[in-house]
Amino acid sequence: MMIAPDPAELNPAEGTTSLLASLPLVIHERLGYWARHLRPRLLGWPARWVQSRSADDLESALAGAACPIVVLDLGRRPRVGLEELDRAVEVAPGAMILVLDPESGEGVATLARELGATHVISGVAPPPAVAGLLARWLPLALRRTGRDGWSSSLRPEPEPEPWNWLAPYLGERPGASPIPRP
Numbered sequence: 001m002m003i004a005p006d007p008a009e010l011n012p013a014e015g016t017t018s019l020l021a022s023l024p025l026v027i028h029e030r031l032g033y034w035a036r037h038l039r040p041r042l043l044g045w046p047a048r049w050v051q052s053r054s055a056d057d058l059e060s061a062l063a064g065a066a067c068p069i070v071v072l073d074l075g076r077r078p079r080v081g082l083e084e085l086d087r088a089v090e091v092a093p094g095a096m097i098l099v100l101d102p103e104s105g106e107g108v109a110t111l112a113r114e115l116g117a118t119h120v121i122s123g124v125a126p127p128p129a130v131a132g133l134l135a136r137w138l139p140l141a142l143r144r145t146g147r148d149g150w151s152s153s154l155r156p157e158p159e160p161e162p163w164n165w166l167a168p169y170l171g172e173r174p175g176a177s178p179i180p181r182p
Contacts, residue, residue: 022046022047022048023047023048023065023067023068023138023141023145024047024048024050024061024062024065024069025047025049025050025069025071025134025138026050026051026061026062026068026070027052027071027073028051028052028053028057028071028073029051029072029075030075031075032051033073034071034073034100034127034130035049037127037131038127038130038134041127041128041131042134042135042138045135046142047069047138055083055084055087058070058084058087058088058091059088059091062088062091062092063091063092065092065095066094066144066145066148067094067095067096067141067144068092068095068096068141069096069097069098069134069137069138069141070088070092070096070097070098071098071100071130071134072084072085072097072098072100072117073100073102074099074103074105074108075102075103076103078101078103078105078108082108082111082112082115085099085112085115085116086115086116089115089116093116094144094148095118096137096140097116097117097119098117098118098119098120098121098133098134099119099121100120100121100125100130101123102123102125104122104123105122108120108122109122118137119133
């Protein structure tokens with residue numbers, strides 16, 4: 001079941017958001033379970049889906065975003081996950097972070113909240129419930145991004161150099177001098 005956005009909450013006339021806004025929704029997990037279950041349920045929302053598997057991926061996904069939403073699955077490695085949570089809060093202090101602790105480790109939820117998690121779900125988390133929570137967070141994050149008035153755009157991919165385009169056509173011929181490249 002897809003949870004569609006409420007058009008009243010996305011009304012640009014109220015000065016909060018527009019359907020063209022793109023909010024980073026970062027799914028940080030090892031196996032791809034949550035991305036498979038959440039994307040179809042939240043398809044209608046103006047979110048830019050980013051999957052990350054490492055701390056560096058997470059940091060680059062959050063860099064420059066005003067109010068990203070993060071789903072951080074601790075899995076069976078709560079210590080590493082909590083370190084990544086701390087790093088995420090450092091990079092994006094305005095992030096709304098949902099921590100999923102399937103192992104229900106003792107003290108993990110408390111420590112995650114102290115580190116900056118917005119909400120922690122311990123134990124079994126059904127995908128519809130997680131999608132419902134994110135559907136409530138998305139309009140809030142869009143309003144916060146509009147209110148704060150900034151969010152850097154993604155850096156464009158570097159364009160290939162012209163000689164790289166021509167290289168297949170100007171291949172080395174016997175007796176030909178190599179093409180000088182800057």
